[in-house]
Structure formats: C-alpha cells, structure tokens
Amino acid sequence: MRFRIHRYDPESGAAPSLRDYELDFDPKGRKVLDALIAIKDTLDESLAFRRSCREGVCGSDGVNVNGRNVLACVTPLEGLKEPIVIRPLPRLGVVRDLIVDMAQFYQHYRAVKPYLINLDPEPESERPQSPEERAELDGLWECILCGCCTTSCPSFWWNPDRFLGPAALLQGYRFIADTRDQATDERLDFLEDPYRLFRCHGIMNCVEVCPKGLNPTAAIGKIKSLLVKRAL
Amino acid sequence: MRRVGGARRGLDMWLVQRASALYMLLFLPVFLARAWLAGPLDYLVWRGLFEPVAVKVAVLLFVAALLAHAWIGLREILIDYLHALVPRLALYFLFATLYLGCLAWSVDILWGVRP
Structure with missing residues (x-):
C-alpha cells in the first residue's frame, strides 16, 4: 500500500514536507492507525503521532486522511484511495509530524466552563434528574474532544x-441543557457576541466529520433559540 | 491587552438577517403574482403597479430588507476574512454610504411614480 505522510521536525530546521512510504500490508479489516504503527515499526521509527486507546474512545489520534478529518483508529483502510495522504488536523500548529498543538482548542473548551455550576448546598447523595431531563443530554455528553469537528470548520480557520x-x-x-446547572444565564451571556457563537454559519462540516456521529450544528441552533427566547 | 468581543451584537444581527429574509420571502411571490395577474406587462401597466401608496411602502420595505440583509452578509464576510481594522472600517463606511444612498434613491424612484 502506498502512503504519503506529512513530516515535520522543528529541530532539523527543514521545511514541512510529504514523504512517500510503500508498505506491504493487507488492508482487510484493518484501520489507518494499524498502518501508521506498522510504518513506525518497520519503515521509519522517527514518525511521530498520538494514539492511546486505539478504539475511538480517547480521541487522541485525530488526523486528516485524504482531505477528511478522522480518527485513525476507527477509519478502515479498505476503500481509501492510494496513495493515502495523511496530514495533521488543519489550522492548529504542528508540534511534529502528525502531532498538533491542541492548546487553542482546550482554551475554548475551558472557556465554556465544562462543569456543573450549582450553588445549592451539596445534597446527601445526588442531584436527581427525571429520565426526560437526562435524555436531553444524549448526543452531547458523548464528545471525546478529538478536535475533528473544530479543525474542519472554516469559521474556526478564519477566527481560531x-x-x-x-x-x-x-x-x-x-x-446549558443540564437541569442541575444554575449558570444558564451567565453561559448565554458569554456566548452572545459576534464571534464566540455567531461565527457559525451552519455549513455543518462538523456534523459531516464527527467520528461519534454527534451534531454540533443542532446544539448551536438550540443555543440560538434560547438566546432569542431570552431576548424577546 | 486582552481582546474582547462586543456583547449582545451577534444576536441582533442574526435576528435581523432572519426577519429580512422572511419579509423578502413573503413579499416576492405576492408582488410577482400581482404583476402576472395585471396582464401583459408593458411600461404603463408596470408603472401602474407602483401607484398605490401601500405598494410603494411595501416595495420600500423590501428594498430596506434587502439592504439590511446584504449589510449583515457583508459584515459577516468582513469579520471572517478581513481582520485589519483600517480596511475593514473603510469598507464598512463605503458600503454603508452606498446602501443608504440606494435606499434614498429608491424613495425618489418610488414616490416619483404618479398617476
């Protein structure tokens, strides 16, 4: 199988480039990550990439394969056009080869305060929710923060x-959707500016690439509805 | 210094964009149907369409909605692609002048139509 992989070593002083690899590999039932590991084991041990759980749960091996952001560990090799071009996720700084600097991504994640804010005294056991209230969170909690969606979004490219x-x-x-959270108003205040939320033009690249099948555009639409309801 | 966004501007613009689109969507079919029903369109029939004050107001609102919609679209494009302050401000000024001029001109054209 033929691969073309983005290489960059800041210590060498050389410009980033694409390097070709020819690997004797049966693609049947195997994933892109298997090939990357095989290349590192047999052809070029200097190749650097992130991986951990190798089953689509940890979200560390987001890469751009043939122009599409994917998790290498859950993307089948079969059906990919050769040479298979593997690049780092777009728009983030490259630390080395396929490893990107996720600092900006995590900064935005921290900015939305991704934790429950509830000023009531802590209860004896738990803060209960009805099954319906809990169902509101489905399609939201599953995100593994791999960065495939954000780095495929042109609005993020222009204003990262x-x-x-x-x-x-x-x-x-x-x-915001969590009934146990009490900071809804502050959260909406934070999002009501021309940049943080309203750069989204609804082109749905995020939905297209999400390896967990989630729908950020729908979530953004719900936030907009809440903002409208609150304003009127 | 930390860069901060102007609060509360995003939602207003987004709502105006939706509202103007809705008005254009409602106005256009009604106006075109009316023009079609008015019979074979020659200059006098076309001119006659704009004689009632209600039509003048409706068309002026349409022009205003179109310009507001275009203004917000333009603003989105500039926010996305043009980050330097001076050219962005210059283009805002240029297009604001142009669009307001179009609006004033439309008033002149519409109210220039008399029986």
Whole structure:
C-alpha cells in the first residue's frame, strides 16, 4: 500500500514536507492507525503521532486522511484511495509530524466552563434528574474532544482565537441543557457576541466529520433559540 | 491587552438577517403574482403597479430588507476574512454610504411614480 505522510521536525530546521512510504500490508479489516504503527515499526521509527486507546474512545489520534478529518483508529483502510495522504488536523500548529498543538482548542473548551455550576448546598447523595431531563443530554455528553469537528470548520480557520468552534459549543450546550446547572444565564451571556457563537454559519462540516456521529450544528441552533427566547 | 468581543451584537444581527429574509420571502411571490395577474406587462401597466401608496411602502420595505440583509452578509464576510481594522472600517463606511444612498434613491424612484 502506498502512503504519503506529512513530516515535520522543528529541530532539523527543514521545511514541512510529504514523504512517500510503500508498505506491504493487507488492508482487510484493518484501520489507518494499524498502518501508521506498522510504518513506525518497520519503515521509519522517527514518525511521530498520538494514539492511546486505539478504539475511538480517547480521541487522541485525530488526523486528516485524504482531505477528511478522522480518527485513525476507527477509519478502515479498505476503500481509501492510494496513495493515502495523511496530514495533521488543519489550522492548529504542528508540534511534529502528525502531532498538533491542541492548546487553542482546550482554551475554548475551558472557556465554556465544562462543569456543573450549582450553588445549592451539596445534597446527601445526588442531584436527581427525571429520565426526560437526562435524555436531553444524549448526543452531547458523548464528545471525546478529538478536535475533528473544530479543525474542519472554516469559521474556526478564519477566527481560531475568537470563535469557540463546534466542540466547545457542543460542550457549552451540554451544561446549558443540564437541569442541575444554575449558570444558564451567565453561559448565554458569554456566548452572545459576534464571534464566540455567531461565527457559525451552519455549513455543518462538523456534523459531516464527527467520528461519534454527534451534531454540533443542532446544539448551536438550540443555543440560538434560547438566546432569542431570552431576548424577546 | 486582552481582546474582547462586543456583547449582545451577534444576536441582533442574526435576528435581523432572519426577519429580512422572511419579509423578502413573503413579499416576492405576492408582488410577482400581482404583476402576472395585471396582464401583459408593458411600461404603463408596470408603472401602474407602483401607484398605490401601500405598494410603494411595501416595495420600500423590501428594498430596506434587502439592504439590511446584504449589510449583515457583508459584515459577516468582513469579520471572517478581513481582520485589519483600517480596511475593514473603510469598507464598512463605503458600503454603508452606498446602501443608504440606494435606499434614498429608491424613495425618489418610488414616490416619483404618479398617476
């Protein structure tokens, strides 16, 4: 199988480039991450990439394969056009080869305060929710913060420092939608500016690439509805 | 210094964009149907369409909605792609002048139509 992989080593002083690899590999039933590991084991041990759980749960191996942001560990090799071009996630700084600097991404994630804010005295056991209230959180809590959606969003490309991006907005809505949270108003205040939320033009690249099948655009739409309801 | 966004501006613009789109969506079919029903369109029939004051007001509102919609779209484009302050401000000024001029001109055209 033929691969073309983005290489960059800041210590060498060389410009980033794409390097070709020819790997004797049976793609049947195997994933892109299997090939990356095989290349590192047999062809080029200097190749650097992140991976951990290798089953689509940890979200650490987001890469751009043939122009599409995916998790390498759950993307089948079969059906990919050769040479398979593997690049780091777009728009983030490259630390090395396929490893990107996620600092900006996490900064936006922190900015939406991704935790329950509840000033009531802590109860003896738990803060109960009805099954319906809990169901509101489905499609929101599953996000693994891999960054595939945010780095496929042109609004994030143009304003990466000010637009929060689909992942952070989905997480923001996860706590807005939570009946146990008491900071809804503050959360909405934070999002009501021209950049943080309203750079989203609803092109749905995020929905298209999300490896967990989530829908950040719908979450953003619900936040907009809440903002409208609150304003009128 | 930390960069901060102007609060409460995003929602207003977003709502105006939706509202103006809705008005254009309602106005256009009604106006076109009316023009179609008025029979074969020659200059006098076309001109006659704009004689009632209600039509003048409705068309002026349509022009205003169109310009507001275009203004917000333009603003989105500039926010997305043009980050330098001076050219962005210059283009805002240029297009604000242009659009307001169009609005004033439309008033002149519409109220220039007399029986």
